[in-house]
Amino acid sequence: MLKSISELIIPAIMLLIPIYGLIKHVKVYEVFVDGAKEGINTMIKIFPALLAMLVAVGVLRASGALDIFANWISPFTAKIGMPSDVVPLAIIRPLSGSGALGIATELIKSRGPDSFTAKLASVMYGSTETTFYVLAVYFGSVGVKKMRHSIIAGIAADIAAILSSVFYSRLFF
Amino acid sequence: MINYIWLFMITTGVVVGMINGRMGEVSKAIIDSSESAVTISIGLIGVMSLWLGIMQIAEKSGLMDALAKVLKPAIVKLFPEIPKDHPAIGAMIMNISANMLGLGNAATPFGIKAMEYLQELNKKDVASNSMCTFLVINTASVQLLPAVMIGLRASLGAKNPADFVVAGLFSSITALTVGLIVVKSLEKSSLFKE
Secondary structure, three states: OHHHHHHHHHHHHHHHHHHHHHHOOOOHHHHHHHHHOHHHHHHHHHHHHHHHHHHHHHHHHHHOHHHHHHHHHHHHHHHOOOOHHHHHHHHHOOOOHHHHHHHHHHHHHHHOOOOHHHHHHHHHHHOOOOHHHHHHHHHHHOOOOEOOOHHHHHHHHHHHHHHHHHHHHHHHO | OHHHHHHHHHHHHHHHHHHOOOHHHHHHHHHHHHHHHHHHHHHHHHHHHHHHHHHHHHHHOOHHHHHHHHHHHHHHHHOOOOOOOOHHHHHHHHHHHHHHOOOHHHHHHHHHHHHHHHHHHHOOOEOOHHHHHHHHHHHHOOOOOOHHHHHHHHHOOOOOOOOOHHHHHHHHHHHHHHHHHHHHHHOOOHHHOO
């Protein structure tokens, strides 16, 4: 049931949004092409950070440091059912969006896209934002200096996102 | 912060590699990872462009406004300090709708506008309750369709690249709920008084 829903997601969007657009008198083809132009620019923007993180994680993995870290932390992560190799992703996620994307990419690539680790990494990446960046940008934009309880609430949401992504991944995969 | 973490990752890798006598593997990894950054990015351009094209149709056909209408009652309830017809409400709703649809570029200007309206009501350099609540909603990021991740898994050869979407949605709703509970229960605490 869940499997068939998720298989339907992409085709359904490909179909429903253009139909809705046509009903609303949008020139669907022209608008699509115009929007798609931005794809390359977005990738060019992400690329340097992706490169930086892929190299850093690559060095950590090749040196054996990641295995040492994983052995060291696995007694704790095993208790909540979290594979120890997603720990770096959980640490980076609230700090850097493109950095987290780099780490998730490396995990998906090295563990295989259909592995449990890869699916968990996808859930974890999608279930929270770069908390510190969001707070800094938005508060900074209006000159607010004292962030009060927003930091604690943001971190609580991040921790909840990490734990619940492990929980729901265990449940679904 | 991210500067230190990045440098820490590389330093640890090189030092541990030296101790383990795996410098050959480390230099190979540096070259190989830079190459795979290129392959991955190029692979992603296709899905990314496809998605942005579809979302442009969604935006132009007013799907964002439709979603905004659905969200309005909940948003009004979450911000009791703000008058119902204040423009801050509208800007926040547009920001949240855009984020839910994964339209990051459209979301940010609305978010900044919302913060400016909230600051007009606040007039201090200390965050108001509404600002904290708004930003926690923002950081929890309930995204209906995590397009980048779907694209990434597709380009790396996943059998069903969108298979994580439902679990991801449950997980981000959980995070949002926890964030809202914490933000609302701490706003009256004397530790964080305005």
